[in-house]
Amino acid sequence: MRRTQVSISLAALRHNLAQVRRLAPNSRVMAAVKANAYGHGLARVALSLAGADGFGVSCIEEALALRQAGITQPITLLEGFFKADELALIAQHRLDLVIHHPNQLDILEQQSLAQSLRVWLKIDTGMHRLGVPPEAAAALWQRIQTHPRLQALGQMTHLACADELGSSMTARQLACFSETTQALGGLKTIANSAGILGWPQCHGDWVRPGIMLYGVSPLLGARAQEHGLLPVMTLRSELIAVKQVAAGESVGYGASWQCPEEMPIGVVAVGYGDGYPRHASTGTPVLLNGREVPLIGRVSMDMICVDLRSQPQAQIGDPVVLWGEGLPVERVAEHAETIAYELLCGVTRRVECIETP
Numbered sequence: 135m136r137r138t139q140v141s142i143s144l145a146a147l148r149h150n151l152a153q154v155r156r157l158a159p160n161s162r163v164m165a166a167v168k169a170n171a172y173g174h175g176l177a178r179v180a181l182s183l184a185g186a187d188g189f190g191v192s193c194i195e196e197a198l199a200l201r202q203a204g205i206t207q208p209i210t211l212l213e214g215f216f217k218a219d220e221l222a223l224i225a226q227h228r229l230d231l232v233i234h235h236p237n238q239l240d241i242l243e244q245q246s247l248a249q250s251l252r253v254w255l256k257i258d259t260g261m262h263r264l265g266v267p268p269e270a271a272a273a274l275w276q277r278i279q280t281h282p283r284l285q286a287l288g289q290m291t292h293l294a295c296a297d298e299l300g301s302s303m304t305a306r307q308l309a310c311f312s313e314t315t316q317a318l319g320g321l322k323t324i325a326n327s328a329g330i331l332g333w334p335q336c337h338g339d340w341v342r343p344g345i346m347l348y349g350v351s352p353l354l355g356a357r358a359q360e361h362g363l364l365p366v367m368t369l370r371s372e373l374i375a376v377k378q379v380a381a382g383e384s385v386g387y388g389a390s391w392q393c394p395e396e397m398p399i400g401v402v403a404v405g406y407g408d409g410y411p412r413h414a415s416t417g418t419p420v421l422l423n424g425r426e427v428p429l430i431g432r433v434s435m436d437m438i439c440v441d442l443r444s445q446p447q448a449q450i451g452d453p454v455v456l457w458g459e460g461l462p463v464e465r466v467a468e469h470a471e472t473i474a475y476e477l478l479c480g481v482t483r484r485v486e487c488i489e490t491p
């Protein structure tokens with residue numbers, strides 16, 4: 135059997151939630167578990183985060199899976215509803231809505247809702263993705279408050295550049311949000327993980343951590359360890375071949391990498407078919423027997439090659455960590471010109487997943 139596997143440490147997950155609580159002691163915690171809990175398994179993650187005050191997801195399918203798994207905390211649909219026909223299920227399962235567009239409120243006013251719905255109003259303070267314009271916020275908030283079936287929870291916004299600590303954009307967004315909402319009443323929620331870690335002034339009533347719960351730093355160039363976070367996902371495999379290759383010979387597709395001298399090469403059973411990034415460049419760190427060796431040549435669908443000159447004694451079956459315990463996924467992402475979020479979300483179904491308590 136191919137030994138390519140991810141393990142999910144539930145203890146690390148709980149530790150990271152406790153760390154969020156330490157960093158934002160006066161805020162309630164809405165754990166972002168969309169996209170299969172960033173690839174970690176939606177139900178298992180939510181059940182392990184039983185201490186969270188609520189969960190945030192992207193769509194009703196994710197929310198219903200949480201209810202089916204027995205989650206009773208508030209669940210917020212971070213993009214609201216897409217079509218009016220979702221509203222009956224949303225009410226039945228007590229899902230909270232984000233209203234980010236006047237169109238959604240028009241629909242809610244036209245429907246005869248059987249049960250009341252709790253809603254957040256999302257304000258676009260400069261990211262220009264979802265959210266209503268600041269100048270429209272007061273009137274929309276008023277419409278929510280006067281709707282007989284809507285319960286107005288508060289206002290939210292999302293930060294575009296919170297991962298850059300010196301960003302003037304974040305300061306502008308925070309000023310805009312506070313000017314727009316201070317007279318409105320209700321709860322406030324602004325901070326994703328980068329906001330929690332880098333901008334304590336924006337913690338508000340609810341924080342919305344995602345990536346930091348999974349033990350990854352969202353801040354540019356930083357590592358989770360600096361924030362006291364532990365990696366939750368570890369992607370593992372093993373060496374399936376070792377060989378000696380002559381000077382000047384090439385390794386892998388495109389013959390893109392040549393041996394500068396006669397040297398030992400190792401083949402690891404992991405590739406882009408498992409979610410290991412094809413753009414990981416020569417030099418990407420790979421942990422073999424607990425020590426780093428560099429990736430060489432192109433990533434294949436099922437395999438990568440590594441330079442064994444620092445471990446000439448390495449053998450078939452030796453353990454490899456691609457990211458996680460001992461090798462921050464942030465570093466791999468940097469070598470693959472992507473972000474850790476994408477790597478965590480991208481592990482494919484053929485990779486066996488085990489959880490550790």
Ligand SMILES: *Cc1c(COP(=O)(O)O)cnc(C)c1O
Nearest residue numbers: 166212326327328342343344345
């Ligand atoms: C995904 C998401 C978050 C969490 O973001 P992280 O960067 O993973 O902490 C917070 N808020 C909203 C609206 C989101 O969609």
